[in-house]
Amino acid sequence: MIKEFINMKAILGCALGLIVFGTVSCAPAVDDYKEAIELERLGNAWKTGDRIPAKLLEYRTSQDGSCFSNPRGTEKLFQAITNYVLLREIALLPKIDSRVFSNSVIQAVVLSGPNRFFADLAAALKQHPELEKRDRIKILKNQSKVRHIVVDSLRIDFADMAPDSARKVLDEISRELRDGEAWHDVYWKFMKKYEYSYEDKLSGGTIHNSVRTKIGNLGDFFLPEDRNALFSFREQWMPNDHIKTLFMAKAGDILILFEKEDMSRYSGSIKRRSGESFVLHRVREVYTGM
Numbered sequence: 001m002i003k004e005f006i007n008m009k010a011i012l013g014c015a016l017g018l019i020v021f022g023t024v025s026c027a028p029a030v031d032d033y034k035e036a037i038e039l040e041r042l043g044n045a046w047k048t049g050d051r052i053p054a055k056l057l058e059y060r061t062s063q064d065g066s067c068f069s070n071p072r073g074t075e076k077l078f079q080a081i082t083n084y085v086l087l088r089e090i091a092l093l094p095k096i097d098s099r100v101f102s103n104s105v106i107q108a109v110v111l112s113g114p115n116r117f118f119a120d121l122a123a124a125l126k127q128h129p130e131l132e133k134r135d136r137i138k139i140l141k142n143q144s145k146v147r148h149i150v151v152d153s154l155r156i157d158f159a160d161m162a163p164d165s166a167r168k169v170l171d172e173i174s175r176e177l178r179d180g181e182a183w184h185d186v187y188w189k190f191m192k193k194y195e196y197s198y199e200d201k202l203s204g205g206t207i208h209n210s211v212r213t214k215i216g217n218l219g220d221f222f223l224p225e226d227r228n229a230l231f232s233f234r235e236q237w238m239p240n241d242h243i244k245t246l247f248m249a250k251a252g253d254i255l256i257l258f259e260k261e262d263m264s265r266y267s268g269s270i271k272r273r274s275g276e277s278f279v280l281h282r283v284r285e286v287y288t289g290m
Helices: 008-021 030-045 074-080 084-091 100-110 115-125 129-133 134-141 163-178 183-193 242-246
Strands: 148-157 195-201 205-214 216-224 254-260 276-289
Touching: 030 074, 074 100, 084 100, 100 115, 100 134, 100 148, 100 195, 100 216, 115 129, 115 134, 115 276, 129 134, 148 163, 163 183, 163 254, 163 276, 183 195, 242 254
Parallel strands: none
Antiparallel strands: 148 216, 148 276, 195 205, 254 276
């Protein structure tokens, strides 16, 4: 569910290192991958009543200077864990690193959606009222009063398809979604339909053939109306004017909005694009607050 965005500046830095110096330390150690795989397995196998593996409660940065995120880092590791009950349990623990707390909260909310998460929080507080004395639980309880939305999004860049044609394709996608087709199935169908071959010219004149699609998958977004970073998932990738419009929508609504992206942060041929596109948003879930 969760779509990863690679730090392009870091990758370009590593590539430059390879060109200038011939070699660069880029990948995390093999041991980090092995440990991450084992901790992910333990986390996903965990059941209520089991002891939580101590290493899951130790904070470790995912950005350790390598080109790619360290898989053993708390942020990357928790994104790989799909055991909602474990993550909720960690969020309610009294003495854990604040960064472990924040990562457990956001991944738990992303997995379950705000309605289930805040309903489970209310049930836990009813069963254990002493929890309300903790500052972090007070944060969660206050946030339960705030409106939240979960959104799935895709886009068509005008550099890939003319605006009129892009709008027609998105209208087709909208109709299928309104007819009850699953988001994943609809996206996959149109992604494959609008695939095209592409040639990458690498340094030294080597040509690498690849396949791209004109239907860009932007993934899912978790957005709180108060813009609380603890409860935001990928908000930085959503235009502010889109957020404002989305908060006026209802669950199940489909919106097609224009976007003009600032391309100055990119380099090369991408920077020369207009940054104009149509974005289709499907409001998957709305939480109105308790």
